[in-house]
Amino acid sequence: MAGTLSFGLSLRDTSLVILFFNLVCCIQTAYIGMLGPKTGMRQIIQARYSFGLYSVAIITVLNLIAITGFTLIAVILGGQTLSAVSDGKMTIKVGIVLTGLIGLFVSFCGYRALHLFNNYSWFITFICIVVAVGCGGKHLDNPVPVEPASSSTILTFGCLIVGFMLPFNGIVSDFAVYYVPNAPAKRIFWYVYAGIAIPTILLQTLGAAIGAAVPKVASWNSGYENYSAGGVLEAMLRPAGGFGKFLAVLIAFSLIGNVGASMYSISLNFQATFTYAARVPRGVYSIITTVIMIAVGIKIADSFFDSLENFLGIVSYWPGVFGMIVTIEHLYFRKGDASTYDAAIWRDGRKLPVGIAAISTGILAFGIIIPCMNTLWFVGPIGKITGDIGFEVGIVVACIMYIPLRKLEISISGHL
Template identity: 50%
Template sequence: MEKDTDMEKAPSSPVVQDIAEAQTEAYQTPGFTRKHPFLQRLASWGVELHGVTPVPVEDRTSTRYINIFFVWFTMSINLLPIVTGMVGTLGFGMSLRDTSLLILFFSLFCTIFPAYFCTLGARTGLRQMLHARYTFGYYLVSIVVLLNLATIGGFGVIDAVVGGSTLSAVSNGNVNDTVGIVIITILALLVSFAGYKALHQYERYAWLPALIAIIIATGCGGKHLSHQVETEPPAASLIISFGGVIAGYMIPWAAMASDFAVYCHPSVSTARIFWYSYAGLLVPSVLLMILGAAIGGAAPNVPSWSDGYDRYSAGGVLEAMLKPAGGFGKFVAVILAFSLLGNIAATMYSVTLNCQLLIPVLVRVPRAAFAVLYTAVCIPLSIYAAKNFFDSLENFIYVIAYWSADFVAVVSIEHFVFRRADCATYDLAIWDVPRKLPSGIAAMAACALSFALIVPCMGQVWYTGPLAEKAGDIGFEVGLCLSAVLYLPFRWAEIRYRKQL
């Protein structure tokens, strides 16, 4: 990337020097990515060839740090958080007040993890799943990568379903869900294919039309939002269960967070990247989830909204809200559908990086090739998920929360306890040297054993554990705490045995 000339010059610091010394000449781009004529042609078109390998200091020159805020902001200012908020009132049957309070308080806590993990990208030059090798090891990280692919890929499926159903609703069914899904997914491929720089440029501006469209939709349907369905006070188990949904929405972003900051100059303060990330993710997510909760609570009492939901799921409700605006309303609904491109493109970008780590030899395959592969997989999965969307969304987000809670717990303990939050301890020269990386046994054992207690705490439509029957779905809370507690002695024993981090 070229250094931004309209921002302040990044100062030199001991942190920069330490990291530069850690990389020295050991960093090399594997494979043929910079030599093949076809890939050189792609590079001349602006396609990012650098894959999941560490980004050396000399390439981390961007000082336009505000782009980090816009990436998270654009990823969040779309229909996905609206749909997630609808789950609280329309799926769980809670009141708007209770749903809103849960959204606020759980989001305030859960956003801490992706915001802090994003800072690690600028300070180490490591993509998030490559950074995970320093906790889960060279080989066992593949299990985490596989889970993460299912997670972020699954979010892409949800985005495609919502966008496709919205386009179908706008066309009164002339464009069916399948065609809408294909359109949304192909457009996202075009954004993500070029890589980091193109993604940042797109995300910097794409939030504006999305925000305007959401404001217009809220204005058109706002008079009905007060027509909330009467509900009973929620049981404690229901409150905890919906809190898990919010955690399942917020925390998984931590598993891709540093991907968006690896080209930032490492002299940037941790606080700056943290607060850009925290605000960019929290503010739009909370506001739009609360808006979604209001829409979900009113939908059964508004015939046109209810009919739209029955016919086209969430997209039908939003299209019905815009009907008073006539043809202009349909235009706005199309913009709302396309607002999901920022989210899908960002997740698709992380998917391409994750694929390179799934099996070590895949690091030699160009990153952009996996964008095409993911698109080919995402389209049929989205078409299938569209058949029973809300049930799929609720169960999917729950399952995400279980593994992602374990992931952020053990990676956080590794970073703050065993590495004393010192990024210089991540020796970038050993990123592909299995014997010098942690074995990963301690991390995987902590995660695996925590599931022994998570399972009886699970509350799913297909399984409800004995503890969940009494206390609600507390699998997220159990996973977060228990995996952290287990990792401490396991990792301590591993370090004593191997005599190295």
């Protein structure tokens, strides 16, 4: 909804930006996902073979911020929808608490339960969305007229799409690792690529169409003002009466699968930060994260879309640089050979890479990214003219700098 509702782009322009940026971004994520089953390592452990045992802690912290932020978005959306369905009898705060606690419970059930839940819940959610479109579809072909889009606006909105997609780089192997090691790499790539790209493009495009119609449909606009995105969804389903409310509740609870899966990765990331952190049970990290999310969610729920845009603007830069470093490490220095990821040294700081090359590349990339940013909270001198091109510039700098710095690191340390 942000493209049409917040950025003032036309539905056509928004849809094209969604299509292009998602199709491009998912390539990197799907490629990294192939390494999960081949190495047998989850994402942050795998990253140690580029960033080293100690420097990877910086990536872990950034990853935790990104995952927790996306989980927070899901919790807020669930709370808003439940509150809208109850006509405000259940406050958004209570809805956020309820969604967060149920998601925490689901995360305690383990990966197999999460996998089973998501295997079936997607179809139920799909039916609910189809019904919602059927109830409100007559309004979708009459969007509000807008001015022609500028290249600056398109690039800045594109950066938000990047911020939504590329953080998967930091968690994709947490789940792809469950594929069998001898599965064809191309098949894994296309499974991951299609599994992320297709539903994201379809749902974001639908959201853009809904956002374009919100100002002209009184009930949708009222729902948006009172309950943000959850209120719009409830308003779309209102013509279906009680059945529509039931479907809205199902959609709200479908987000629990996202929350539970994110909690799974969050706890793994905490344990991978430092060696001693693995001694703490994963459930403790999930509980702490849930408490923080509920508290923050209650605070920012009233300014949901501003908070969403701020968050996506923050997290859209580092995953691209991280993904490029990991990809170059695998293709150039390890010659695409998964056997070079020696599992026996996964926590041996002396035998793992030092990590200076990877971290230095990241720092240099961000030194160029900052003046190219164009976000709600900061606009750099270059980004002010061009729109947000931080993501593109960061990837180019990583490509240029990592190879010579890593070669220097190898020559000094004497090993990969």
